[in-house]
Amino acid sequence: MIPRMSTSPASPLADPAAPPPVNPRLALLNPYPFERLRTLTQGIVPNPDYRPISLGIGEPKHPAPKLVEDALMANLKGLSSYPATAGEPKLREAIAGWLQRRYALSLDPATQILPVNGSREALFALAQVVIDPSRPGATVVCPNPFYQIYEGAALLAGATPAFANSDPARNFAADWSQIDDATWARTQLLYVCSPGNPTGAVMPLPEWKTLFELSDRHGFVIASDECYSEIYFRDGPDAAPLSGLQAAVQLGRPDFRNLIAFTSLSKRSNVPGMRSGFVAGDAAWIKRFLLYRTYHGSAMSPLIQAASIAAWNDEAHVIENRAQYRAKFAAVTPLLAQVLDVALPDAGFYLWAAVPDGNDIGFAQGLLAQYNVGVLPGSLLARDAHGLNPGAGRIRLALVAGQAECLEAAHRIVSFAKQLKTSA
Ligand SMILES: Cc1ncc(COP(=O)(O)O)c(C=O)c1O
Numbered sequence: 366m367i368p369r370m371s372t373s374p375a376s377p378l379a380d381p382a383a384p385p386p387v388n389p390r391l392a393l394l395n396p397y398p399f400e401r402l403r404t405l406t407q408g409i410v411p412n413p414d415y416r417p418i419s420l421g422i423g424e425p426k427h428p429a430p431k432l433v434e435d436a437l438m439a440n441l442k443g444l445s446s447y448p449a450t451a452g453e454p455k456l457r458e459a460i461a462g463w464l465q466r467r468y469a470l471s472l473d474p475a476t477q478i479l480p481v482n483g484s485r486e487a488l489f490a491l492a493q494v495v496i497d498p499s500r501p502g503a504t505v506v507c508p509n510p511f512y513q514i515y516e517g518a519a520l521l522a523g524a525t526p527a528f529a530n531s532d533p534a535r536n537f538a539a540d541w542s543q544i545d546d547a548t549w550a551r552t553q554l555l556y557v558c559s560p561g562n563p564t565g566a567v568m569p570l571p572e573w574k575t576l577f578e579l580s581d582r583h584g585f586v587i588a589s590d591e592c593y594s595e596i597y598f599r600d601g602p603d604a605a606p607l608s609g610l611q612a613a614v615q616l617g618r619p620d621f622r623n624l625i626a627f628t629s630l631s632k633r634s635n636v637p638g639m640r641s642g643f644v645a646g647d648a649a650w651i652k653r654f655l656l657y658r659t660y661h662g663s664a665m666s667p668l669i670q671a672a673s674i675a676a677w678n679d680e681a682h683v684i685e686n687r688a689q690y691r692a693k694f695a696a697v698t699p700l701l702a703q704v705l706d707v708a709l710p711d712a713g714f715y716l717w718a719a720v721p722d723g724n725d726i727g728f729a730q731g732l733l734a735q736y737n738v739g740v741l742p743g744s745l746l747a748r749d750a751h752g753l754n755p756g757a758g759r760i761r762l763a764l765v766a767g768q769a770e771c772l773e774a775a776h777r778i779v780s781f782a783k784q785l786k787t788s789a
Contacts, residue, residue, distance in 0.1 A: 446667055492588075
């Protein structure tokens with residue numbers, strides 16, 4: 366006898382009037398900062414005497430290198446084949462070569478490196494691989510303020526985010542001591558961002574030592590977001606930002622246990638539209654990540670792989686790019702420092718400035734209305750934690766446009782801040 370299918374009315378799927386099933390975790394996602402900013406600036410008519418300048422979005426604007434464009438064009442035949450999720454060995458070898466030249470690290474391209482379609486998707490996807498939501502209190506620790514993907518990745522994986530606030534008195538380092546032992550014990554994944562967005566702070570070796578010890582004690586994975594590593598402002602032996610991978614080797618962890626680093630071409634090579642980066646580190650996690658990515662369908666296009674090889678193999682365009690940022694920051698920072706509490710960061714392409722009256726949202730609204738300059742209020746990049754919002758009272762300025770435009774924006778900010786101070 367053929368068993369009859371149950372059409373119990375208790376099943377919403379059996380009820381055509383019931384709403385369709387939807388992942389309830391989607392409702393946990395917070396609106397993205399730019400969406401909140403749009404709401405906060407709705408109805409503001411920017412002063413038409415000034416042409417618009419946006420320092421809001423952190424999108425590189427310098428031209429893409431010709432050698433990358435040429436490699437793309439020369440590999441159009443790649444459109445006709447499916448790529449492997451692990452990427453071409455040639456690409457993984459080019460990345461290994463870059464890691465060797467940049468950090469003096471020897472990674473196995475076959476087991477310790479994986480190409481990704483920009484670091485954003487990979488930062489998100491790793492949480493889906495690491496988090497076991499069936500364990501009570503699954504927790505993901507993030508710096509605060511932070512790149513918003515960390516929180517969304519944690520929530521969609523079934524974990525709860527916990528935040529360590531950035532401390533302005535210690536070069537904006539995250540205060541990991543704010544996370545108590547019980548929370549660390551529940552932690553499955555820790556995101557760190559060095560150089561930091563928005564603060565530009567680079568994590569020094571002692572901070573890595575603390576985090577590795579915590580990871581060993583509690584068994585969590587560290588995701589090290591390093592996508593701004595090639596934009597830095599000082600010269601000298603230790604001027605280039607330290608990678609988590611380098612820190613691991615220096616601290617006697619050559620197997621990179623429980624560590625995955627994320628690196629990207631978007632900022633290094635001015636190709637945010639190419640969607641190309643890589644993850645590197647613990648071979649056991651790379652293997653699990655590859656399995657996940659095979660099903661998720663995140664193989665990199667053959668054209669992008671070819672263009673990425675060209676980009677990783679060339680350093681001249683990176684040096685030139687860095688020089689452009691250095692010139693901009695050297696010109697703009699002292700100007701702004703006349704009126705705002707702001708200093709040259711360790712790295713990255715943001716200034717993280719305190720506004721005179723502590724009202725970051727009001728500052729962004731007024732600046733847009735009077736001078737047609739868009740900036741991102743810092744409070745939108747952070748969450749209330751440990752009694753405060755550590756982004757409040759600051760604005761993030763992305764110096765991504767050309768130098769003349771950034772300088773023009775800086776002059777307008779100076780005028781606006783002076784005006785605010787005299788009217789206070
Ligand atoms: C801190 C941080 N991590 C990761 C990313 C993602 O960059 P991409 O996906 O282009 O590699 C960004 C982009 O703005 C970022 O600011």
